[in-house]
Amino acid sequence: MKLLVYLVAVLGGAALSMEGAIAGELGKTVGKLESSYYIFIMGTLILGLTTLFAGKGDLPYVLKAPKWNLTGGLLGTVYLTILVISIPFIGIGVSMVAVIVGQMITSMIIEHFGWLGSSKIKINKERVIAIVCMGIALVLIF
Structure with a gap:
């Protein structure tokens, strides 16, 4: 499921x-x-x-x-x-990767603090690495 x-x-x-x-x-x-x-x-x-x-x-x-x-x-x-x-101006790929990076960063902050009714999920090393990788992807796709 x-x-x-x-x-x-x-x-x-x-x-x-x-x-x-x-x-x-x-x-x-x-x-x-x-x-x-x-x-x-x-x-x-x-x-x-x-x-x-x-x-x-x-x-x-x-x-x-x-x-x-x-x-x-x-x-x-x-x-x-x-x-x-x-x-x-910047294309679909760059726009969507930028949106995803923004979503990932914001969602991790929201979950870390349990804001907006979400479950608390602490920011950990793996999540930070994922953000760094997406940031690299954004630079590379640009």
Whole structure:
């Protein structure tokens, strides 16, 4: 089961690279912010329909949730818009590796301190080596 989750996560990463490339190209034509806006509109429509027919959660809870829980929408918008802007300048590979390095560093800090409801996982030598290797990969791919 764990291997399946890893594979699905890799597919998610592949989808993000494709989305970034597509959004970057669309941004050349319609504008960078307009490209991000279009992608979020389409995502909202598709996810809205999916939630309507297959959702099993408690969407009205959003009104009662702690406000910091709602910042994910802002962060997703920042992430996608940065990709739309950066990909035409530095390419998909460099943009995605830079994003992954940022994700790895931030996720390790969050887990180390147990912030944002995450389990505490201490930073260790292996994790630091992984960050160094990704930093080297970023330099080499650039």
